[in-house]
Amino acid sequence: MKIVVLVKQVPDTAEERKLDPETGQLDxxxxxxxxxxxxxxxxxxxxxxxxxxxxTEVVAMTMGPDDAAQALRKTLSxxxxxxxxxxxxxxxxxxxxxxxxxxxxALRSTGFDVVMAGNxxxxxxxxxxxxxxxxxxxxxxxxSLISAEIADDGVRGVRQGEDGTxxxxxxxxAILTVTERFPEARFPNFKGILTAxxxxxxxxxxxxxxxxxGQSRTVVLSVAERPPRAAGRKVIDDxxxxxxxxxxxxxxxxx
Amino acid sequence: MSNxxxxxxxxxxxxxxxxxxxxxxxxxxxxxxVAVVVSxxxxxxxxxxxxxxxxxxxxxxxxxxxAGAVLVSPAVDALSGAVDAYEPAAVLTANSVDGxxxxxxxxxxxxxxxxxxxxxxxxxNGTVLARHSVFGGAYTVDSAVEGALPILTxxxxxxxxxxxxxxxxxxxxxxEAGTGGTAVVEQFNDDAAISGxxxxxxxxxxxxxxxxxxxxxxxxxxxxxxxxxxxxxxxxRAAVDAGYIAQTAQVGQTGVSVSPQLYIxxxxxxxxxxxxxxxxxxxxVAINKDEDAPIFEVADxxxxxxxxxxxxxxxxxxxxRSN
Ligand SMILES: Cc1cc2nc3c(=O)[nH]c(=O)nc-3n(C[C@H](O)[C@H](O)[C@H](O)COP(=O)(O)OP(=O)(O)OC[C@H]3O[C@@H](n4cnc5c(N)ncnc54)[C@H](O)[C@@H]3O)c2cc1C
Ligand SMILES: Nc1ncnc2c1ncn2[C@@H]1O[C@H](COP(=O)(O)O)[C@@H](O)[C@H]1O
Numbered sequence: 001m002k003i004v005v006l007v008k009q010v011p012d013t014a015e016e017r018k019l020d021p022e023t024g025q026l027d028x029x030x031x032x033x034x035x036x037x038x039x040x041x042x043x044x045x046x047x048x049x050x051x052x053x054x055x056t057e058v059v060a061m062t063m064g065p066d067d068a069a070q071a072l073r074k075t076l077s078x079x080x081x082x083x084x085x086x087x088x089x090x091x092x093x094x095x096x097x098x099x100x101x102x103x104x105x106a107l108r109s110t111g112f113d114v115v116m117a118g119n120x121x122x123x124x125x126x127x128x129x130x131x132x133x134x135x136x137x138x139x140x141x142x143x144s145l146i147s148a149e150i151a152d153d154g155v156r157g158v159r160q161g162e163d164g165t166x167x168x169x170x171x172x173x174a175i176l177t178v179t180e181r182f183p184e185a186r187f188p189n190f191k192g193i194l195t196a197x198x199x200x201x202x203x204x205x206x207x208x209x210x211x212x213x214g215q216s217r218t219v220v221l222s223v224a225e226r227p228p229r230a231a232g233r234k235v236i237d238d239x240x241x242x243x244x245x246x247x248x249x250x251x252x253x254x255x
Numbered sequence: 256m257s258n259x260x261x262x263x264x265x266x267x268x269x270x271x272x273x274x275x276x277x278x279x280x281x282x283x284x285x286x287x288x289v290a291v292v293v294s295x296x297x298x299x300x301x302x303x304x305x306x307x308x309x310x311x312x313x314x315x316x317x318x319x320x321x322a323g324a325v326l327v328s329p330a331v332d333a334l335s336g337a338v339d340a341y342e343p344a345a346v347l348t349a350n351s352v353d354g355x356x357x358x359x360x361x362x363x364x365x366x367x368x369x370x371x372x373x374x375x376x377x378x379x380n381g382t383v384l385a386r387h388s389v390f391g392g393a394y395t396v397d398s399a400v401e402g403a404l405p406i407l408t409x410x411x412x413x414x415x416x417x418x419x420x421x422x423x424x425x426x427x428x429x430x431e432a433g434t435g436g437t438a439v440v441e442q443f444n445d446d447a448a449i450s451g452x453x454x455x456x457x458x459x460x461x462x463x464x465x466x467x468x469x470x471x472x473x474x475x476x477x478x479x480x481x482x483x484x485x486x487x488x489x490x491x492r493a494a495v496d497a498g499y500i501a502q503t504a505q506v507g508q509t510g511v512s513v514s515p516q517l518y519i520x521x522x523x524x525x526x527x528x529x530x531x532x533x534x535x536x537x538x539x540v541a542i543n544k545d546e547d548a549p550i551f552e553v554a555d556x557x558x559x560x561x562x563x564x565x566x567x568x569x570x571x572x573x574x575x576r577s578n
Binding site for chain 1: 352353359360384398401439442443492509539556565575
C-alpha cells in the first residue's frame with residue numbers, strides 16, 4: 001500500500017507569530033518553521049501501518065518555499081521512505097484553492113492508495129485543502145477522524161462531529177484527515193537521521209505539473225494588529241483573595 | 256437585492272443546528288437569505304417555521320435518500336443546485352466539520368473561492384468583505400474574493416444578533432444519488448445528554464480547568480464554579496488529554512476560540528496555544544499556584560493560590576453576594 005502524507009511547514013505555535021502588515025502574508029522570519037504537529041500525527045499513523053506491514057510505502061509531500069525541504073527532511077528522519085517537494089516562485093502567497101489544485105496534480109502524478117492530512121493547519125486554520133483535493137480527484141474524504149483502521153479493502157474511522165461521533169467508511173483510494181486525538185508522533189532516532197540523507201526527494205514545479213498558472217483569487221485588503229493585553233492586579237492568597245475576587249466581579253457587574 | 260445562500264445543518268436526530276441563527280444573520284447583512292437544507296424526507300413544518308423566525312426569505316429544500324447516510328456529498332449537491340437556481344452573491348456555511356468540507360468541495364465544483372473562519376461580514380458596493388481573527392486574535396484581517404463566487408465559512412458563535420423574521424417561500428427539489436467517491440456513515444454515537452449549561456462558543460462567562468485540577472473527580476470543582484456563575488465549562492488541552500473532560504471543551508489554538516465577558520482559568524499555566532483561544536475575552540481571571548505562570552501576563556485579576564482552597568471560598572462569597 002502507498003500512503004502519501006501531506007505535510008505543511010508552519011510557524012511554531014509556541015512562539016509569537018507575525019503577519020506582514022503590507023501583504024497580509026506570513027512573516028517567515030518572526031518564528032521558527034516546523035512541521036505542523038497535526039501532520040506529524042498523520043505521519044505517525046502512516047508509519048504504524050508500515051511498522052506492522054513492511055510492504056507499505058510512505059511518501060511525505062509538501063508545497064512550500066525552498067526552506068520547506070527541512071520539513072521533509074524531518075519526515076524522512078522519522079521514517080518516511082521518500083518525499084515530494086512542490087516548489088515554485090509563482091506559488092508564493094497561494095490561497096487554499098490554488099494550493100489544493102497544485103497538490104491534487106502532484107498526487108495524481110505521484111500515485112497513492114491513501115492520502116493522509118491534518119484536519120486543519122495551525123497557521124491558516126482553514127481546514128479546507130484536503131476536501132478541495134478530494135473534489136479535484138473525485139475521491140471520498142473521511143475527515144476529522146479520531147481513529148482509523150486502514151486496510152487493503154478500505155478505510156474505517158471514527159469522525160468527530162458537532163454533537164457526537166460517527167462511524168464512517170470508504171473504499172480505496174481515499175483521503176483522510178486526522179485530529180489531535182491521534183497519538184503523538186515518534187522522535188527521529190540517530191539511524192533515522194543518518195538514513196534520511198540518502199532518501200529520495202523529488203522536486204516539482206508548476207510547469208511540470210501542468211497546473212494552470214492562474215492567480216489566487218482571495219485577496220487580503222487590510223491587516224490590523226491588536227495591542228497586546230496588559231497584566232492587571234495579581235494578589236497572593238493569604239486567605240482573603242477569594243473575597244477580594246468576588247468583590248471585583250460584583251464591582252465589574254460580572255456576576 | 257442579491258441572494259445569499261446559507262447551508263443549514265440539521266442534526267441526524269432532527270432539529271436545526273445552532274449555527275443557523277448566525278449564518279442567516281450574516282446572510283441578511285449581505286443580501287436576501289436563502290436557507291439551503293438537505294433532509295431525507297420533506298422538511299418538517301417546525302423547521303420551516305424556525306428558519307422563517309431566523310430570517311430565511313427562501314428555503315431551498317433538497318430531499319435526498321443519502322441524507323445522513325453519506326458524508327457531506329448531499330450538501331454539496333444541494334448547494335451547487337442552489338447556486339444554479341439563485342445566482343447568489345455569496346455562499347455561507349458554518350465553520351463546522353461538515354460545513355467546511357461542503358464549502359471546500361463546492362468551491363472546486365462551481366469555481367468559487369473560500370474565505371475561512373470568518374468572524375464578521377460586510378458588503379461594500381456589492382463586494383463581500385470578510386473579517387478574520389488571526390493568530391489567536393493578535394491580528395484582524397479583512398479579505399475578499401476577486402472574480403469568483405465567495406464561499407465563506409463562518410466561525411460558530413462569532414456573529415451576534417438575529418435577522419428580521421420572514422415568511423419563507425419554500426422550493427423543494429429531489430437530489431439524484433451522487434456518483435462514486437462517497438464516504439458512508441455507518442452509525443451515529445451521540446454525546447451523553449447535553450448539560451443544562453450554556454454553549455461554550457457563545458457563553459458570556461466561561462470557567463476553564465487545566466492539568467492543575469489533577470483528576471477527573473477534582474475537575475468537578477470547575478463545574479461547580481461554572482454552575483454558580485451560570486457559565487460554560489472549558490478546558491486546556493492537557494486536561495482533555497488527561498481525560499478530565501471531553502475534547503469538545505478544549506479552548507485554544509486547536510480547540511474552540513471564545514470571547515466571553517468573563518473567562519476564569521483554574522490551574523492552567525497559560526501556554527501561548529491556550530491563550531490563542533481566550534485572550535480576546537473582555538475580562539480574564541486566573542487562579543494558579545505558580546506566581547510565574549504565563550496566564551498572569553494576560554489576567555486582569557490573578558490569584559496566586561491553590562484552586563482547592565480559593566475556589567470553594569469564591570463559590571461561597573459569590574453566593575453570599577448574589578443573595
Ligand atoms: C500544535 C499545538 C496545539 C495546541 N493547542 C492547544 C489548545 O488548543 N489548547 C490548550 O490549552 N493547549 C494547547 N496546546 C498545548 C499547550 O502547549 C499546553 O501544553 C497546555 O495548554 C497546557 O495545559 P495546562 O495549562 O492545563 O497544563 P500545565 O502547563 O501543566 O499547567 C498546569 C498549571 O496548573 C498549576 N497548578 C497545579 N496545581 C495547582 C493547584 N492545586 N492550584 C492552582 N494551580 C495549580 C501549575 O502551576 C501549572 O501552571 C497545544 C500545543 C501544540 C504544540
Ligand atoms: N502547502 C501545503 N503542503 C502540503 N500539505 C498541505 C498544504 N496546505 C495544507 N495541507 C494539508 O491540508 C491540511 C489542512 O490544511 P488547511 O486546509 O490549510 O487548514 C494540512 O494539515 C496539510 O495536511
